[in-house]
Amino acid sequence: MNRRNFIKTSSLASGYFMLPGFLKPLQNIVTLPAQKNLVVIQFSGGNDWLNTIVPFNNDLYFKKRPHIGLKNDKITLLEKDLALNNVLLPIKEFYDNGELSIVNNVGYPNPDRSHFRSMDIWHTASDSNQILQSGWLGRYLDTSCKFSYEAIEVDNYLSLALKGKTLNGLAVKNINQLYKEVKTPYFNDLVSVINDDILSEDNQGYLYKTLIETQSSVGYIYEKNKIISNNFTYPNTEIGNQLKNIANFISSEITTKVYYVSLGGFDTHAGQVDKQNKVLSQYAEAVATFIKNLKELNKWDDTLIFTFSEFGRRVEENASTGTDHGTAGNVFLFGKNLKKKGIVNQAPDLTNLDNGDLKYSVDFRSIYKDILQNWLQTDATKIVSANVNPFDII
Template sequence: MPTTRRDFLKTSVLASSLLFVPKFLHALDRQELAALRDANGRRLVVVQLGGGNDGLNTIIPYRDDLYYKARPTLGIRPQSGILTLNKDLGLNPAMTRLKGLYDQGQVAVLNSVGYPNPDRSHFRSMDIWQSGSAAEEYLTTGWLGRYLDSSCPTCPLPYNGLEVDDTLSLAMKGAARKGLALKNPEKFHQLTQNRFLSQVSRQTAPAGGSELDYLYKTLAETASSADYLYQKSKVYQSATAYPNTEFGKSLKTTAELINSGVGSRVFYVSLAGFDTHVRQQEQQGKLLGDLSEGLGSFVEDLRKSGELDNTLILVFSEFGRRVEQNASNGTDHGTANNVLLLGGGLRRQGILNAAPDLQNLDQGDLKHQLDFRRIYATILHDWLGADDRAILGSSFERLSGLV
């Protein structure tokens, strides 16, 4: 029985998820692929720490008595193995590999990053960070999606922005273009063989401009991307040891795609579990260990292949935690937080601004020193060569000489 227009529209939700594609659409015009920017160009890898990582127990103000007064049992003492960065700040003891990268000049730390009128909701604050909006502004596109929209003319296909996950975050969604979400290139390719949608593959694509044209084009791009990524993923198999965690696997997949020559400008990975209201030390310590080990392996992998100098890694969380510990030996939702930058192309390394000011709080929360959109503007303009003002909708002072 032939597939009708109504039937096809009913399946559009599958197309919009960018997970299932029919076989007939592998014949994408290869001239689009030829227009892709050389994979040796600069790329950005974003690492999202979901749940609100406690920045004060990540980059520890171990010389500040107010820190220990606010956290009599949760504060990490120097004798616990704090990894000293300078005379005031040190890394969590679980982050030994990150300390090694810091000592090699491949890490920059930005303290007290946030935005005016901060929101303590996970969902809203993450939307703000992912969209690059103000607290009172609601956007339906992400800052990286808008980069693909307006500042990447050679990025017409979904895989020009890749999120190593099952779903695509707001950050990667533009008005006209959006990235592609996948956890494994081989499994993603297998999904293109979906039997139900293969019935659609035998139908003739509609002529003329309509929503069907858009859906067919989306399917075509996704099918071609799935095939391209699968074939590329065979080129390089990493010999670097990664942590046997979901985060470690995501970074390994990212490194393999980069080292295989995949022409993506932006990659996005996540590590969740940082909502540490109860018994924080054990939980956060394990997660920060996973982060440190994963990033250590990832940097090692890229260094071996000569791709580290072309890669900038941004690590952020949607907010920090309150300065005082709670009654459950954890911390509640706070505001400003630290942001990490890693890469071989950093022009400024180490601690780049003042430590958090624990004497000057806003109702028990840190006041932000640095608007996160200044970091975005710097990355967009100075690293990716994009029009930061057009993408962010306003002009933010860039951080001089960072990348």
């Protein structure tokens, strides 16, 4: 969308919400077909996937991990010689009933072991040696959406993944707080005199553009969200609260397609087991509650949850009962009608390593393409340029 069109549509939207209720016929006429939602959960810091989905039947696993390897009483068998870390048991029921796909060995060529770089690669869907300034979900906004609120990050900050070339997603930690902030006569005054001649490419233009987008988006979400009451009890953790917010947004039927949250604490260079188990268990409890809540709300059929981390960790433990930065890892996909369920491909090969790290066999961008093409129903090739085929499990 060019700037002129953007301003027209967004000022239309903001004007629309200043109208009294009886002048809003659109709200009653437009009944949208069941909309697909994507929920992305990012593990920040590089999750040790080998202690998440455990290759317990492989002697090498215990040989390389004499101190941090998870013994039989800490894991539960899945299939293909892989077992689930018991702290993840809350999500096992979704595995059992075919609502979870676990993909092994996901990565990319020439892996980078820096958090920032590797996270950027995952966020932008670039090649290892390519720098992109926009994120894959940001480009989804650019090509397939009109408003920033169509991709919401439940956080104070917006990740690169949700920054497009022309449109950014919206960071909403607390919609009620945000609404109060935009709903003042002063903001209305400022927005009322701005048109596209002020929106230069410099920082000044950027500030005003952000202001306009925010006002119209926040008003929209708030109006839809305020009538929602959700009594479902979530674990009292940050990820629990974030997913509850998302459940509320989804049930309010806003036209948001993408929700994004991140969970930190995975950079376990030392004393790994307790640290990792704590965050993984918070994740599992929150996700299990979220899915049950969505089922109750009748929204589960339209929701796909995607979990990833910027890299896995080295196969061999380090001297401080932790692990250093590695390469390939797993991704989780939760959803109702997955084509392939359970563990969908070969377990990691611990004998054939690259410098002590796992070799990838599935390019993460083929999963992005699958999500974009088959879930969000858009032309993935316009968003992800990498020459890989959609993974085809959705």
